[in-house]
Amino acid sequence: MSSTVSDASGPDAVTASAHEAATPVFDTLVVIGPGLIGSSVLRRAQQKGTLARQLIAVDVSPEARARVEELGIADRVMADAAEAAALADCVMLCVPVGAMGPVAEKVLPVMRPGSILTEVGSTKVSVIEAISPFLRPDVAYVPAHPMAGTEYSGPDAGFATLFEDRWCLLTPLDGTPPEALNAVRTLWERCGARLREMTPAHHDRVCAIVSHLPHLLAFTICGTADDLADETRSEVLDFAASGFRDFTRIAASDPVMWRDVFLSNREALLEMLARFMEDAQAMARAIRWGDEDYIVDRIQRGRAIRKSLIENRQA
Numbered sequence: 107m108s109s110t111v112s113d114a115s116g117p118d119a120v121t122a123s124a125h126e127a128a129t130p131v132f133d134t135l136v137v138i139g140p141g142l143i144g145s146s147v148l149r150r151a152q153q154k155g156t157l158a159r160q161l162i163a164v165d166v167s168p169e170a171r172a173r174v175e176e177l178g179i180a181d182r183v184m185a186d187a188a189e190a191a192a193l194a195d196c197v198m199l200c201v202p203v204g205a206m207g208p209v210a211e212k213v214l215p216v217m218r219p220g221s222i223l224t225e226v227g228s229t230k231v232s233v234i235e236a237i238s239p240f241l242r243p244d245v246a247y248v249p250a251h252p253m254a255g256t257e258y259s260g261p262d263a264g265f266a267t268l269f270e271d272r273w274c275l276l277t278p279l280d281g282t283p284p285e286a287l288n289a290v291r292t293l294w295e296r297c298g299a300r301l302r303e304m305t306p307a308h309h310d311r312v313c314a315i316v317s318h319l320p321h322l323l324a325f326t327i328c329g330t331a332d333d334l335a336d337e338t339r340s341e342v343l344d345f346a347a348s349g350f351r352d353f354t355r356i357a358a359s360d361p362v363m364w365r366d367v368f369l370s371n372r373e374a375l376l377e378m379l380a381r382f383m384e385d386a387q388a389m390a391r392a393i394r395w396g397d398e399d400y401i402v403d404r405i406q407r408g409r410a411i412r413k414s415l416i417e418n419r420q421a
């Protein structure tokens with residue numbers, strides 16, 4: 107698939123053909139925030155050569171820029187987001203969700219007519235709200251969210267196969283031109299991802315239960331265990347075997363990223379947390395009254411979910 111972007115007309119000028127596998131989707135892809143996600147896209151783009159002809163990385167952090175240079179995963183590394191965005195036919199924001207609005211405000215005024223702005227934020231409603239005031243009719247905006255990651259962050263954490271066999275969720279807006287949506291879809295397909303479209307609100311509810319609440323629980327359980335170790339001055343954490351260790355992997359995730367995710371998906375996350383607490387109360391009641399059937403039923407449901415994820419190569 108190739109997408110050509112006219113300088114003179116709007117996003118409708120982007121043309122795409124799904125079968126031209128060898129032609130890069132974009133001419134110049136600018137990745138703003140080449141951390142775990144952004145540097146994985148760059149690595150994949152470099153490895154395959156079918157995502158973009160030229161790769162530009164932009165980061166506010168001098169250390170991150172130096173590291174991207176050393177790793178050699180972009181053709182150019184720049185400090186000024188606006189200067190880079192003016193060269194692009196696609197700008198991909200890979201910064202923490204709280205920085206999406208301010209970065210969009212910088213880049214949108216200078217983006218070329220007919221170009222595409224996309225982002226990979228873990229939440230969608232509030233990111234779209236933050237970006238929307240700066241949108242222009244001649245630049246297409248395609249919100250996306252690759253459901254892949256690790257507990258590590260920064261340019262060293264990325265790898266080219268991160269998105270393989272993972273979902274990438276697209277939440278197009280009413281005005282998102284189909285050609286632009288198609289170009290972003292092809293980019294993620296070429297990263298190895300499986301694509302699904304949904305509304306931003308549905309996205310946020312789904313991610314609240316399958317991603318944001320599990321992180322909240324992992325951070326909380328680690329904090330509780332740590333408090334207990336302090337209070338009792340005992341070695342509880344020394345005996346943490348694999349059950350607790352599985353939580354600590356998730357709890358090792360980046361604090362800035364997760365602070366932003368929790369605050370920007372506040373409503374859906376609090377709703378899922380309330381439901382979880384009701385279910386946890388029900389489990390507490392079952393344990394108190396010795397309700398063996400309830401306990402076994404809940405555990406069996408957990409096992410069934412794990413089994414189906416393994417069968418679908420998601421675990």
Ligand SMILES: NC(=O)c1ccc[n+]([C@@H]2O[C@H](COP(=O)([O-])OP(=O)(O)OC[C@H]3O[C@@H](n4cnc5c(N)ncnc54)[C@H](O)[C@@H]3O)[C@@H](O)[C@H]2O)c1
Nearest residue numbers: 139141142143165166167200201202203227228255259260
């Ligand atoms: N980590 C995950 O598992 C995961 C998965 C899918 C989506 N996401 C989303 O992707 C985005 C990036 O996450 P990540 O894990 O790659 O983060 P990261 O911390 O690894 O990388 C973010 C990079 O953005 C840079 N940055 C921050 N503010 C900036 C600004 N204003 N201008 C330019 N650069 C800036 C940082 O210096 C850093 O290099 C977030 O929005 C996150 O919600 C994360």
Ligand SMILES: O=C(O)C(=O)C[C@]1(C(=O)O)C=C[C@@H](O)C=C1
Nearest residue numbers: 228252253254255256257316317
């Ligand atoms: O695997 C992990 O460590 C992740 O945290 C990845 C994970 C997730 O919760 O599944 C985290 C945030 C994203 O927005 C998408 C994926």
